[in-house]
Every structure is written in structure tokens, then in C-alpha cells.
Amino acid sequence: MSVLIVSPGRDPEEWVKALENRHPGMNIYVYPEEHDTEEVEFALTWNHPRGLFKNYPNLKVIASMGAGVDHILSDSALPEGVKVTKVVDDTLTEDMGDFVLSQVMNHIRDLHYYSKAQRKKEWEQFQYKRPQNTTVGIMGLGVLGNAVAGKLTKNFFKVNAWSRTEKECEDVKCYHGKDQLEEFLKNSQILVCLLPLTEDTKNILNSDLFDMLPEGAYVINVARGEHLVEHDLMEMIDSGHLSGASLDVFREEPLPEEHPFWEHPKINITPHIASVTKPESVVGQIADNYDRMKEDEPLENKVEKDKGY
Template sequence: MALLVNVGFDNWYTDEELAAELKALAPELDIRPTSDAGNLAEVTMLATTVLKDGLPEQLPNLQLVQKLGAGVDSIVAHPSLPPHVRVTRLKPNEPAHEIAEFCLAYVLHGQRNMAQHEASQKRSAWEPLAPKRPTHTTVGVLGLGHIGGMTAKLMRDLRFRVLGWSRSPKEIEGVDCRHGADALPQMLSECDYVCAILPSTPATRQLMNDGMLASMKPGATLINAGRGDLIDETALAAALDKGTPGRAVLDVASQEPLPEDSLLWTHPGVTITPHVSGWHLGDAMKDVVENYRRLEAGKPLLHEVDRQRGY
């Protein structure tokens, strides 16, 4: 048995760096980067972020794909991944905290009138403007799983009124939790900020279409740190032109990297960040190694995904 590390994209860990970190946690295990893959018939587990086309066919004895992150939509739907291959994901605390902090940063950017102060500075104008009170501000969180729940609690602890929305009922102390498709438009209409942290599933793809965007509070800010296919980007541009919502912060896009000719780059109501809201894996490296050991021993895996549901 061997674990093959193939990160799948640039500007993050290299295969060699990630394999070295995993090997440091478990020197006795056979962990290989793609640059030194050896006999691919020995590979039973693959650790990756983006599953490359054609790779599953090269691994005849593959049993498990370990996603180096939370979202598994592109892996479970990969056309060449055999149905018997299991999929696991990570639920690390460090990137969850980072995503919650990312959302908070843009909420505070609005609360503290940062854009207006920057504009005043460019005019050399001393223009005091009262910050908005958190107790008078409603923050909505779409998705109340590991990351969304952490985000909702962070906003709650900073005295914002927090509404949460999920597919099925959830309970979080101090958060007004709502669920089901019928509850979403009303929730959106109450929020000054909406933090979207939903997985990509058939039920969430293009969920934020023209009708749902029109349900938002005029002037509200939509922050997407989940999956890019949540939002109909053409409808978003049109909605922003009407002021409902008033602004969008997009850390993810339907196509990444965002194409150079996308209108979102230059739209005055859009802030683009290059999928950086959650970066570090932290202690989750231990879960990768632990799943390798469990696979070898035939034990239940950590954070296994239901491939039919997609999460």
C-alpha cells in the first residue's frame, strides 16, 4: 500500500512539501509525491485537492481519495473515478477559523465605513462618519456545518444579530436558525450581510439566482466563501446594478481562476479574492495520516463522504 500526494494546482503546497509534512508525522508509512511515484499499482490512497483528469485510470488499486479540504463536489462527480473508490474530506479547525475571520473582515469593512474613509483620504477630506452598531446589524450565514457554524458563533459573540440557514433543522445558541427552501427568501430580506458557506450540491448550484438575489435587502453585502457555483454570476452583475444586493465579495467563482474577460473583475460593486479565505490545514494533516492507517487496518474512516449526496 502507498499514499500518493497530488495537490492538483499551483500557488499552495507543492506535492513534495505536503508529502514531506505527512512523512514527518508518520515516517513508517509509504508516502510519495507524484515526482517520485514509483509503481502506481501500489497506490491505494490518493491525497489531492483537484482530481486531475486521467489520474484515476493510472491507479488500478485505488481505494480512497482524501480531499485536502472540505468541498468534494468535483471529486465525487469525477467521471473516471470508479464507484467503489471511497472519498473522505477534512474538517480542520484552522481554515474554518480563517474563513470565519475572512467573512468578519468584510463585515467590519462595511460596519466601520472603510471604503468611505479611503475615498475621503483621496480627496484630502476630513469627514467623520459614525460606524454602524453590531446590535443594529443582521448577519446571515448560509450553511451551518463545521465552518458555517463557527462563522455564526463568531458573529454572535461580537453582538451581531445572527440568522442561520441550512437544508435541515439546526440549533445554535444565540442564533436564529431557519431551514428549508421556503425560509430562505424571507431570511435574505432581513440581512445586512449574507455569508455563504454552502457546499456544491444539486440543491445549491445556482441557488442564488435572479429571484433569490432580488429577495435580498437593498444595499446588503453578499460574501461567498463556499462554492462558486452557488451564484448565477450573470444574474449577480444585473442585481448589483439595481442595488440589490449592494455589494458582493467573492472568494470563489464558478470558473477558477476567474477568466480575464469576466465582467466581475471590473464591476464597481464586486470585490474579488483568489480563493484564499481558508488556507492552512493545521492539525488536519494528522487526519490524512490517520485515514491511511485506518484504510490499511480496515477501520471506519474519518469524515467519509456519501458520494450520492455529495457531502
């Protein structure tokens, strides 16, 4: 019985050390080093090559290195019957809350523009907004959405939230379903996307949705690049309907050098760093699920594949 780590473009060494420290004697392979595919029953991965896991006849569990699982579920050749798990971690949720708060504050205080003005040696002052007079709308009320909502309300922002099904969140006005989406959007001065990526949410950030936002609204996407229709965002910013956007995730990563987002004065770019998994923080739950698999016990943080999260 062996564990396979698959993380193209990422150094897996921290994961290997963390697992070895937590679970001495665990037999670990790192793709693409030579190994016996029949030995592997548990895989730990981020952005594996499509179709890879169909070559592992005894694979039982695929564990995501992060909170997202779309990179796994989007593989049409995923072995039937294999279980998928995600990471749930207090550090991740806290980091996401901090990041979104920083982007919201950056917007209402115009810090993005002052940074550009400094490089041009321009002295220009803007009338800023205050948290108490700003309504933030959060799309997605999972673990991360709840954490972001809590962080914003504690910092005096008015917060609304929308989810596919009815949910509750303290000090937050909650909307749900397609029938309540427009009402939610028209009251969102800043829109934060924290939705899981599913067939229903792909391309949800499009011109039709943006048109329902109030004029001058600002968009923050920290979910997945595939949520956003990029040319629709550009058009809505250039038309003046949207005041700008902060983007941490993209359809292609790294973002190509020729992409127009790089040069757009009203789009703020960060390289998918809003909330990054730290192996030492989550290795316990990975090792625990490995043991649960061996004992044929229920897994923690198991994903409902038909829902996509």
C-alpha cells in the first residue's frame, strides 16, 4: 500500500517531509518517478495530468492539497468509485478573510491608484469610502465564505451573501437561489466571488450578472478563473459600469505575459496567493484519512462528487 504525490509545477518536498514526520514508515512515491501503479491506493494531488489516475487499478482515495477540488473533478477519466477529499483548515480560512479584507480596503481607500500615482510623481487626492457606508456581497457561503463574511462584519462593513441553497450567517443578510440573485446583486457595491466551481457556476461572472450590479460596483474574484468571462469584465469596466476588479485567480496560470489584464489600470492582479495551503498545517487530516481508508472507515472532508464540492 503506497501514497502517490502528484503536483506538477510545485515542489513536493515539504509534503513528503510532513507526511514522513506525521506517519513514519508510509511508502511515498512522487510522480513521475518510477513506481508500481498497482501499489498505489491513496493519491495526494494538485492539478494532476488529465487521465493519469485511470492507470491505477487499486486507487481508492484522491486527496486535494487544497480546499478546491475542481482540478480533480474536471478530469473526465477519473476512475469510477474513487473517493475525493478536500482540505478544511483554520489557517486557510483566516488567510482568505485577511486577504479579502485587504482588497476591499484597498478599493475603498483607493490605495491601488495612489501606488500608480507615486510612480508617476502625481499628487492627487480621492474622496474615500468608509466601511460603515459600504455593502459587500459574497457569492458562496461555504467555509471560506463564512470566514470572509465574519471578517468583514467585524470590521464594520455591511455584508450580504448569496448561495445556491438557503443558509444562515450571523449579522449577514442571506439570499439564495436564482430567484433572489438579482435582489442580492443590486445591493452589492463590492462583489466577492467565493463559489465552488461547478457546471452551474462556470462563467457566472458575465455581462448579464455584472449588469445587475449597481453602477460603479467593484468585483473581487478569489474562487476560480473559470468563474469569470474575461472579455465581459473588460467591457463592463471600460464602459464605466464597473469601477474595477481585483483578481487572484485566472483561467490560465501563470497569467500569460500578453494578457490584457496586466496593463489595465483598473484591474489589480495577484498570483493566486489569497490562501495557500501549508503542508504542516493540514498533514494531520491527510494522514488521518489515509488510516481511515486502510481501516475502511468514513473519510473526513469527503466531497460530494455530484455537487462538485
